[in-house]
Amino acid sequence: xxxxxxxDDNREAVRALRVRRDQKQFVASVxxxxxxxxxxxxxxxxxxxxxxxxxxxxxxxxxxxxPAGPYKGRHFxxxxxxxxxxxxxxxxxxxxxxxxxLVRADGATELLTSYDPGEGEPWPFYxxxxxxxxxxxxxGEVVLRLVFPSR
Ligand SMILES: CC(C)(COP(=O)(O)OP(=O)(O)OC[C@H]1O[C@@H](n2cnc3c(N)ncnc32)[C@H](O)[C@@H]1OP(=O)(O)O)[C@@H](O)C(=O)NCCC(=O)NCCS
Numbered sequence: 001x002x003x004x005x006x007x008d009d010n011r012e013a014v015r016a017l018r019v020r021r022d023q024k025q026f027v028a029s030v031x032x033x034x035x036x037x038x039x040x041x042x043x044x045x046x047x048x049x050x051x052x053x054x055x056x057x058x059x060x061x062x063x064x065x066x067p068a069g070p071y072k073g074r075h076f077x078x079x080x081x082x083x084x085x086x087x088x089x090x091x092x093x094x095x096x097x098x099x100x101x102l103v104r105a106d107g108a109t110e111l112l113t114s115y116d117p118g119e120g121e122p123w124p125f126y127x128x129x130x131x132x133x134x135x136x137x138x139x140g141e142v143v144l145r146l147v148f149p150s151r
Contacts, residue, residue: 001094003048003060006034014049014056017083026116030059033079037061042068043078050082050095058082060095065106070138075103077113080122096129096146104148111148114141 006014015030028036037045043063050058061079063071077099082092103111113131115122123142131144 001050001052001057001091001098003095003098004051004056006047006049010049010056014059017056017059017081019081020084020087022120023081023084025118026120026122027079027081030081033059033061042066045078047079050091052086052091056083057086057091058095060099062099062103064103071112075106075108075111077111080113092125093129100146100148109148109150111146112143114138114143116141 004010011034015034017030019027033047037043037047044066045061046064047059047061049056050060059079059081060077063076063078065073065075067073080092080095082095100111112134113126115126117123123144126144126146129146131146134143134145136143
């Protein structure tokens, strides 16, 4: 599994990734995410397609050390999805592992995300990885943090 930039060559294939119908309440589509990224440069969006071999199977987008706002100077997973045909095979976990390594290499001491609570929510997925609630609720979403051990 590896991360690849989204370019003219693979954008359509990445935009075609889909979660299950009952998961749509938890995550916006790739198309919407790319539009949001273009509309919000101040959030410092950083995104990659998740590949297994030559096949796109997922998408991840961070707000990478935005210069202002509630996540100023921090690393926040803004979007994460694995296509419905490829879920529960460890791809989401491996994506978190690679993202954690990248942000740590950038000097991060923690990685943040948030989720919308509801039936089928991704909390068990994040909890297994070591995320914990910060106690904050941001626009109805539960804010989570993964703290990196000091080196
Ligand atoms: C959440 C998501 C990214 C997980 O990706 P994935 O590739 O299916 O996850 P993995 O196979 O790496 O799972 C890792 C562990 O989390 C568990 N897990 C994954 N999704 C879970 C869920 N929704 N509920 C409970 N456990 C879950 C897996 O069973 C596995 O645990 P195990 O090793 O003990 O069996 C994927 O299901 C998805 O795209 N969901 C819809 C969008 C979404 O909710 N994104 C998060 C937005 S905040």
